[in-house]
Amino acid sequence: MHGMTRKSPVLPALLLATLVLAACSSVVPTPTPAATLLKLRPILASTDLAVGVNRLTFALLDARSAPVRASAVEVALAYVQDGTRVPQATVQAVFRPWPAGPGGVFTAEVDFPQAGQWVAELTPKDGEAAGEQARMVIPVQEHSATPSLGSPAPATVNPTARDVASLDEITSDLKPDADLYAMTIAEAERSGKPSIITFATPAFCQSATCGPQVDVVKQLKDAYRGRASFIHVEIYANPKEMQGNPSRGRLAPAVKEWGLPSDPWTFVLDAQGRVAAKYEGFVSYPELEEALRQVL
Numbered sequence: 001m002h003g004m005t006r007k008s009p010v011l012p013a014l015l016l017a018t019l020v021l022a023a024c025s026s027v028v029p030t031p032t033p034a035a036t037l038l039k040l041r042p043i044l045a046s047t048d049l050a051v052g053v054n055r056l057t058f059a060l061l062d063a064r065s066a067p068v069r070a071s072a073v074e075v076a077l078a079y080v081q082d083g084t085r086v087p088q089a090t091v092q093a094v095f096r097p098w099p100a101g102p103g104g105v106f107t108a109e110v111d112f113p114q115a116g117q118w119v120a121e122l123t124p125k126d127g128e129a130a131g132e133q134a135r136m137v138i139p140v141q142e143h144s145a146t147p148s149l150g151s152p153a154p155a156t157v158n159p160t161a162r163d164v165a166s167l168d169e170i171t172s173d174l175k176p177d178a179d180l181y182a183m184t185i186a187e188a189e190r191s192g193k194p195s196i197i198t199f200a201t202p203a204f205c206q207s208a209t210c211g212p213q214v215d216v217v218k219q220l221k222d223a224y225r226g227r228a229s230f231i232h233v234e235i236y237a238n239p240k241e242m243q244g245n246p247s248r249g250r251l252a253p254a255v256k257e258w259g260l261p262s263d264p265w266t267f268v269l270d271a272q273g274r275v276a277a278k279y280e281g282f283v284s285y286p287e288l289e290e291a292l293r294q295v296l
Helices: 010-024 185-190 210-223 253-257 285-295
Strands: 041-044 052-061 072-081 084-097 104-112 116-124 134-140 195-200 229-234 265-269 275-280
Touching (some): 041 134, 072 104, 084 116, 185 195, 185 229, 195 210, 210 229, 210 285, 275 285
Parallel strands (some): 195 229
Antiparallel strands (some): 041 052, 052 104, 072 084, 072 116, 084 104, 116 134
């Protein structure tokens, strides 16, 4: 990201670049930190994995460096202890098409009981790569950088439409929905209703998924109007000043307060303001709607 002091969204941006380049070239950036072994190449897109329940996100490339598509991938997890892999749970990862680029990612809910190095054996269940394998190294931290599931969300006082003369001062969305800038996160937490909060920068997002992510939140807002609060927080504090010169960007205080290592990020809060679900990178309408329904 331009002008940022935090950790840049290298993996989500690299993931998109890899998927796009794979469709038109055999030259593919080296994926990190996922291992490149066996017939398939994994790209780990999750940068904030910690002890507890996580949304594990990854992509797969085949021997021709083309994105792998399958309805599901079997993920056999093992914990690395004293150099030895100790088998743990096996879960199913579901394919999620991306709104930009030719491919998509796989996501699975994984409960990591301890920090350290984990390894996942990845096997597509169907499609052209059915039965082939990849091996992916997964670093798991003791504590998440972002608000943990079940914890109270930060009572952030982000700028709203009340604070500016025009919305382009607080959002880079070219077609902003004023409803997403009507209240602060702190006000939403006091409303007694669930909330969906998305941190994204539609005009300056390196992974090209921020705009589509904000659009998903707009659609959910229209479908669940009055039943929940919906907020977009711009990644940068000065999007209007950045037009024509993104290097002028200053990170919004809210992004630091929430400890976001990349973008976009989307959080679902329950009626008490606790984090019920969180998503790094793009999350589709059905996936986000399911999480919202669980807290309504």
